Amino acid sequence: MKRATFLAQRKPAWQNFEKSLRRVETVNQRRLSSEEVLAFSRQLREVAHDLELVRTRDWGLDLEEYLNRLLARGHDYFHAPRAGTWHTIGQFLFMEFPRIFRTWWGYQLLAALLFFGPLIISWILIQNEPPLAARFMSQEALDQYDMMYSSEDSASLDETAFSFDSWNDYGNERASMAGFYVQHNVGIALQCFARGILLGIGTIYTLLFNGISIGATAGYVLSLGHADRFLGFVVSHGSFELTAIAIAGGAGLLVGDAALHPGQLSRWSALRLRGRDAGQMAVGAAFMLVVAALIEAFWSPAPIPSEYKFLVGGFLWFSVAMYLGWSGRERT
Template sequence: MTPIRFEAEYGVMWDAFAEQIQVAQNGKPVDGALLAARYRRVCEHLALAQSRAYPVHLLARLETLAQDAHQIIYRRQDFGLAALGQLLRVKIPQAVRDQRMYLLAAFLLFTVPLVVSFVLALTSADFPLRVHSAQQLRNFSSMYADGKESIGRLRDGGSDVQMFGFYIFNNIGIGLRCFGAGILAGVGSAFVLLFNGLQIGTIAGYLHHAGLGHNFWPFVATHSAFELTGAVLSGAAGLRLGLSWLAPGRRSRLEALKLAAREAVLVIYAAFFLLAVAAGFEAFWSSAAWVAPWVKFTVAGLCWLLVVLWLGLMGRGAQRAG
């Protein structure tokens, strides 16, 4: 078979294969079975053309097709790690910054009651009893008492692994409440943020006033970078849902809610990722009394810096997915 006849017979398939490769390179879904079948055929054609010493331009065309297809087919065997990296490095930070107004609202709803309740707990002996029961306050004092191998725990019997499971369940539960309550016109998310800020500020002020700050602050310093940020992100996503219900614009409420859910889902991914990381630190690092406080504060500063850099800077300049 002459090179001209060879190219005329298979050229249509090569053109279709090149178009399919271009679609796959653009990140759009393609028929994987057809792609693999065409790849095998092109490899056969390339081997045949090489054995017959066909012209260089024909060999180059087939080699390019085979190489491009090989990269597409075998890059899919990275178990999704490349896609996960793209999600964490680009898509999630971009999505969080896109929701900056909701993030600011959630931040204020959480931090204002936290700061106010902290000051009131420091200056008023009665205020903590208005937020927590006397038994709860005694439990907190016991958790951060001196002489414990694992601070921040009511009982010493649980292993670090067991406590990690507990913290995961607790942290993700808070995140789900902050987000899910947003369906109640955003009021639910606002209430959860206010309530958690009030409780955390009161506990912090009470323990500091009781002379247990030297145990409490090293415990919360590191994982707070992830836990507090995760809670605020969850609340921001919930507020986004709530606004779509209250002010759907020209869309129906259902359409507006679907759009808000799509925009909020990456923010929730960020929140749950941070809350899971917080659980790991809380179980294996924060509770360790043998780690010097200055070390924990240093690591805490690095963790806060990493969170700010991740959400504030990563993904800038990268092309957004359409």
């Protein structure tokens, strides 16, 4: 058989196989039906046979490379493990999200400074000068904090007087609070991200506002003399919640910078390319906020000595740092 005759006979089959590859590759390893599996397997074997024929007859390196690429793509797809929904979610959370976070670390650092800087300053300022709290919070909010921490039993449960019905009521209440925390915290993160389209100004405002508000609240409560109870409550879920808000802010700043400095790309292209990574960072931050809401609803208010909560809280802060700094790194 001559090379020209071979190409005329086999080229349509290769083109059909390429179409099959493009179809399955663009839908994230879609499951094939039994008939499609048989057809795909047959095409894969035919390409392998054609490649061997081209090699033995020395019909050109370009043709050999073309068939080798087809065979490699088909082999990778056909023999790759099929990822289910949970596997895909785990792959994103533990591999892709931390990598994207580290890729755009400059924006994350700036967002952290804009959020944690005002938080720490307002915390220290109001803890030392409590009357200044009235400039940052309404009198109604101040009175509410005074009432919340006026009783030693207001934020804890009586372990000795707990019946089965009480535990049911507590579980229902905590589940309801978890839903509230998810809605509230994820809402803040989405604001940080979405307002980045306003050239980053909206994100900067949201980070500064929430940083000042949280710091003012912490400073005022600590000025009342309730450091042990308050810090014991916030130390655990704060690791996920505060970090996630800063990450969402970094995603918003990335979008804002793409709009301001598109570089060699058009503004729309820059927004589309960077917006994909920014959106994934926002989704990762939302997952962290869900974890924070569960901790805040069930663990933080539990009647457990503060020493244990500080111990768990320190471990969670360390875990979040290790997760963002090391998870998803390639082994050398």
